[in-house]
Amino acid sequence: EDQVTQSPEALRLQEGESSSLNCSYTVSGLRGLFWYRQDPGKGPEFLFTLYSAGEEKEKERLKATLTKKESFLHITAPKPEDSATYLCAVLGSGGSYIPTFGRGTSLIVHP
Amino acid sequence: DVKVTQSSRYLVKRTGEKVFLECVQDMDHENMFWYRQDPGLGLRLIYFSYDVKMKEKGDIPEGYSVSREKKERFSLILESASTNQTSMYLCASSPLGPAGGYTFGSGTRLTVV
Numbered sequence: 001e002d003q004v005t006q007s008p009e010a011l012r013l014q015e016g017e018s019s020s021l022n023c024s025y026t027v028s029g030l031r032g033l034f035w036y037r038q039d040p041g042k043g044p045e046f047l048f049t050l051y052s053a054g055e056e057k058e059k060e061r062l063k064a065t066l067t068k069k070e071s072f073l074h075i076t077a078p079k080p081e082d083s084a085t086y087l088c089a090v091l092g093s094g095g096s097y098i099p100t101f102g103r104g105t106s107l108i109v110h111p
Numbered sequence: 112d113v114k115v116t117q118s119s120r121y122l123v124k125r126t127g128e129k130v131f132l133e134c135v136q137d138m139d140h141e142n143m144f145w146y147r148q149d150p151g152l153g154l155r156l157i158y159f160s161y162d163v164k165m166k167e168k169g170d171i172p173e174g175y176s177v178s179r180e181k182k183e184r185f186s187l188i189l190e191s192a193s194t195n196q197t198s199m200y201l202c203a204s205s206p207l208g209p210a211g212g213y214t215f216g217s218g219t220r221l222t223v224v
Contacts, residue, residue: 034212043201043215089212097142097161097205098169099213103153
């Protein structure tokens with residue numbers, strides 16, 4: 001059974017204070033690891049897909065990296081508008097198209 | 112801009128009512144999904160569909176049914192709403208292959224009183 005654990009559950013940063021969110025996973029044959037951003041009261045918004053260890057993707061202040069056991073979402077010089085819950089999900093090689101989601105990390109960036 | 116549209120942002124229904132939540136996607140995606148999201152429980156899969164007129168149970172199908180008569184539309188039905196079905200309901204779609212992640216709708220906040 002695929003498993004995803006995100007840490008920390010909650011993170012408070014000052015504006016400009018860089019940090020990283022962690023997504024640890026166990027999966028039999030990774031087909032894809034996905035990062036989403038979710039604002040309160042809204043649906044998750046797709047950010048990145050990573051497929052193999054060593055891969056990196058960037059979007060503005062966000063950079064996602066992938067190893068064989070975990071993924072990091074690095075946030076460089078965050079701004080208050082980066083405040084959101086960040087969800088990680090993995091899709092294994094089990095044949096279905098149902099990813100396993102983590103519980104998310106709630107990020108608050110104070111001005 | 113590609114989209115998954117959920118018909119209502121907020122709904123208030125009475126216990127015992129039959130409730131319909133509608134979801135439409137314009138990306139020609141084969142796969143469509145219904146989740147509910149509750150604090151501390153994360154996303155839980157209710158039902159999904161890989162094709163028209165096809166449906167599969169997810170992790171928590173009890174008390175729900177679905178309908179997919181057209182490729183672009185996936186409806187979630189609460190047969191007899193109960194207070195424990197008060198939740199945020201999220202529809203999502205994805206292409207057939209594993210390459211892409213989900214595209215989610217904006218969600219429907221359902222309150223059953």
